[in-house]
Amino acid sequence: MNDTVILFLSFSVLELHQNPAAQPPPKKMNTKFDHLVLGPAAGQGLPNRLQCQGTKALNKTHTPSSSNAGESVSFVTVFTVYNTSLADSRLSNLVTVGNASYTKMERSMAVLNVFVNFIQVTMPRSNVVILTDPASDLSLRRNSVTVYPIQGDYSRDKLMLQRIRSYITFLETRLEELAQNPGHISHYIFTDSDIAVVDDLGHLFNDHPNFHLALTFRNNKEQPLNSGFIAVRGTADAILRAKIFLQEVLKVYSSKFMSASRMLGDQLALAWAVKSHPGFDLRRFTKAQAFLENIGGASVLFLPCATYNWTPPEGAGQFHGMPLDVKVVHFKGSRKRLMLESWNFLSSSSDIFDMLCLVLLSGRTKYDF
Template sequence: MGVSIRRPLLPLLLFLFPLLYSVSVLHQRWNPEETKRLSPKKPDQVILGPAAGQGLPNRLQCQGTKAMNRIEPSPKNNHSEEEKVSFVTVFAIYKSDPMSEKMLDRVRVGDILYNSKSERSLAILNAYINFIQVSMPSSDVVVLTDNDSTFSLDRNNAIKFPIEGDYSRSNLMLQRIKSYIAYLKRILESSELEKANKNIIFSDSDIAVVDNLGDIFQKHPDFHIALTFRNNKNQPLNSGFIAVRGTRDGISKSKDFLEEVLDVYMSKYMGASRMLGDQLALYWVIKLHLPSAIQKFNRHESFAGKVKGVSVLFLPCAIYNWTPPEGAGQFHGMPLDVKIVHFKGSRKRLMLEAWNFYKSTFNVSNMLCLILCSGRTKYDF
């Protein structure tokens, strides 16, 4: 006996019709542009959260933006007694589509409104110089850039140093190593080398130096080149900070070391992401010539080793290349002896906020609490 299936369809259609009608009306009324306009705008300010590392020994303790256990670095009464250091960074401003610039939200930090990426990039470079001037007033800054760069540096302690090359975004990490090597060669050829005897720190320009780094050269008198390491299986070496002793031997051997890194980069890692090639090449050279170093990357202590006659010092990233977490509440917090804060990616905005806060308080410790407690802010910087 056949079973009729027509009778149950009527109640089903009566049930579905109102639902289908509502969806149709909603689709007609929905306007994606209007929805985008009504969506909440990202706050144009620093969002504070809980301080990471609360209660942990040797970590900065904060109540809001007030440091509870940080001791201010003692100022040097005689700047001539400081280690002479030249901070060297690679910097380029990229041309952008005027139409895309108009679509970007303007960013205000303190009393300053930044309307374009180029303005913000130059502001970050100036903040980099400002932090160095506060923490190490006897030091100078050398900005390696392309021959056609048009930005100006009206600073007493900073100069542009043009070096020919390809400074495009996709080639920047490769060019950075080439520029470092070219700069070291120029110094070796200079008749002023022996007289100057100035140590060198190659660094990214999105860092804040918050303590005197001259003690690296005083506490570790035997190294030629210093690298920073972290407990990261694939990229344990960070190329954003490289220290070179300013003697002829130190500069010459550091140049030789970087030339080998460059050769490895060009032969093995040209297909790597534009931000990874140099770090992968650094690791390959160390793994090849000094495999005993690898097992020490999970510790938090400095150590040294030899790479083809070059004395290499390894410094813990947590102190010499500390990066703010993407959001407040990271468990480990900020070491009390941190010397560099590295504002990567979307955190570059925070670097300008930190300098603006320092200008109003002149308190490094409280500024570090502002950095530590700042919540995640995503800006196209």
């Protein structure tokens, strides 16, 4: 494989509808917006946080790179297309972002395309590999993008479980290819498809030369590890150790967390596999600093989510702004509208830091995705 892979603004007023007085008071609902809602930029005045004046960035600590450092990097994601009912294609279910309107399935494809867009802007020499159900009608013809069918159970209830299985199968094929062509090294970053890579990640494999795989962590007692970003060094030894590690996670998932198979099971299994390792110090998750640990024979690099898997808080809660060194923004849940809006904004402004201000100003709102 060769070196990889991939970016809006409107205002309106929320209308509140009340039931007639004769009706019992409605339950409080989480309002989702069909447009960007800009608020104050969190983190103003705090050190090492992005400072914004409107959507204009006032400080920058790095210049987004235009080429990978060192060997090639490939991004790997799992994506499938589900059959939609007639109702899903009705006009009432359309979502409009900018000048485009999407059905439910088209929304997913739009997010996938924007995922590729961000990578191709920040790391134009890298590749994207999409692992998918062979039965899925996934027609995506993009330069440096490969659709890779893998047999399995991609049903919604088992997708997170299947994702780990697909990762393991993919790593097994890489081992076979390396045996035939040992001189070709490509590193891999397994991610969700709702992330935006906003800085070159090629340095990761040079700055931390001793890890086999990397995970992202946060200060969360129950779910300290997020499965949306897993990096694997492209050597045969590292790929083998990463495969064995993921096989152990799959075993834990299947035996302990099947009740959470639709969501969170993979993250709970990841945390179990790490926390149950003798001598592991959970206090290391409380500080946003990278560290290396041997877990079951694999050298695991733990990277802070604040830099490599930053998610805009949604709704209430503490929000200390956006770290200046952020490299990956994760648009979980209904933040996917914000992901599409951000790409549209970047396409018109060509400034990633200004785009990050847009994300920062919009990040606490629930949107309609």
